[in-house]
Amino acid sequence: MGSCKEEEKNDQQPKWLWVNGPIIVGAGPSGLAVSACLKENGVPSLILERSDCIAPLWQRKTYDRLKLHLPKQFCQLPLFNFPENFPKYPTKHQFISYLESYAKHFGIIPKFKQGVKVAEYDEVSGFWKVQTEEVQYLSKWLIVATGENAEPVIPEIQGIDKFKGKVMHTSGYKCGTEFNNQKVLVIGCGNSGMEVSLDLCRHNATPHMVVRNSVHILPREMLGISTFSIAMALLKWMPLRIVDKFLLLVANLTLGSTDKLGLRRPKTGPLELKNATGKTPVLDVGALSQIKTGKIQIMPGVKEITKIGAKFLDGKEGEFDSIILATGYKSNVPSWFKGSDFFTEQGMPKTPFPNGWKGENGLYTVGFTRRGILGTTNDAKNIAKDISEQWRKYKGFCKNFCTTRNLVSDSQGICF
Ligand SMILES: Cc1cc2nc3c(=O)[nH]c(=O)nc-3n(C[C@H](O)[C@H](O)[C@H](O)COP(=O)(O)OP(=O)(O)OC[C@H]3O[C@@H](n4cnc5c(N)ncnc54)[C@H](O)[C@@H]3O)c2cc1C
Ligand SMILES: NC(=O)C1=CN([C@@H]2O[C@H](COP(=O)(O)OP(=O)(O)OC[C@H]3O[C@@H](n4cnc5c(N)ncnc54)[C@H](OP(=O)(O)O)[C@@H]3O)[C@@H](O)[C@H]2O)C=CC1
């Protein structure tokens, strides 16, 4: 990290910090990956993270029994592999320890508690102005790495404020101990809804999972090989739709018809749907067999929540002790990124994959491809290559900028 600072005369806080290299917003896997790739190309960078640790999504907002869904070769970051002894599907704790080692290996030290409130390109100076609570950072480059899952989606459901029991989003769920012997309404049937329901079963609770729409469920493995690996291999040879047909054929043979269980499949195939809308198919790790035995009960859409339970769209009613919202996540980019039409209203790049990683005037995004860590790796490599080409021409200017303004140098000697 390199930055130049100008102290305010009568204040401890610097008025602004001039960053000698790109500013990266977010210290999740994407922010770390792009910082490492830049470093490998000799480019310093500064990561601003709103939380007080790296990868808070993984460290703070996921349940205890979470394991990666995809085999490890698809979830490692560039330039530094998982340890050899990691299992095929690492646990979240292993993944976090890997991310810690990753940051250490590349000497990445993010600035924590630096939630970005506003980021805007200044046409006059040609710099990105990035504002946190206390400081304004300036840089030639801005890399958005705040993720597709920055905030929980909390839908407005009629009557939910009247409910007497506990209401929580899956991002606050750790394990089912506190729900022991409870009847729990789980709203949403993506991977989170399925896995939290499964965890509740293992803690002697009775989950009722709301499926308001259609959902694709695939086995995590087919004949001992991960479904995702099979899909990736087939995609090299065949069009997406044919691969989808194959996946559905095998899924129906191994899982049976899910329609009969109240889990209708969407008309569009699982990979095509993921690419078009971002909706991830469920990779089953055990919830389906609990649905088959009735331990997880499938419920239709919620009409309204009452003091003691819920009324459903089919007219039925039920009493529940707690409600868990497994309603997913959203990007938060629209709340802080201003003055450019690069992003959609949902905070995703408008330019479709694989070209959404680069905007104008030194703007980049990493981790917005709807392709998990695999997408992050691609973005990070592209960005580092692109910026390092500009950096070679630019670094003399940086040095000059600091010297002429009598600015302070940091311990790494990069014009701080
Ligand atoms: C439960 C769960 C399981 C998953 N499992 C897998 C899996 O097995 N394989 C896979 O490939 N993908 C998986 N994913 C998808 C996963 O989100 C990503 O692969 C990965 O975490 C994305 O990393 P990221 O750095 O882009 O985003 P994040 O991990 O969300 O990191 C973004 C960072 O930006 C910070 N931030 C946000 N806003 C600001 C701001 N305004 N200012 C400063 N900092 C900010 C956040 O605090 C966060 O640290 C899973 C997601 C979830 C929710
Ligand atoms: N082990 C792993 O690797 C895991 C990975 N993940 C990943 O994390 C990401 C987020 O997953 P997840 O948290 O499940 O979110 P998703 O966005 O995948 O699923 C959200 C679910 O909530 C439903 N929903 C949203 N709003 C409402 C509402 N108002 N009423 C009823 N239902 C509603 C959606 O239904 P509808 O489709 O009708 O909108 C959908 O079923 C995904 O990429 C997922 O793969 C999550 C858990 C485990």
Ligand SMILES: O=C(O)C(=O)Cc1c[nH]c2ccccc12
């Ligand atoms: O679990 C996730 O959120 C992922 O993003 C992993 C993922 C990326 N592409 C997919 C296609 C099918 C199933 C999971 C994934």
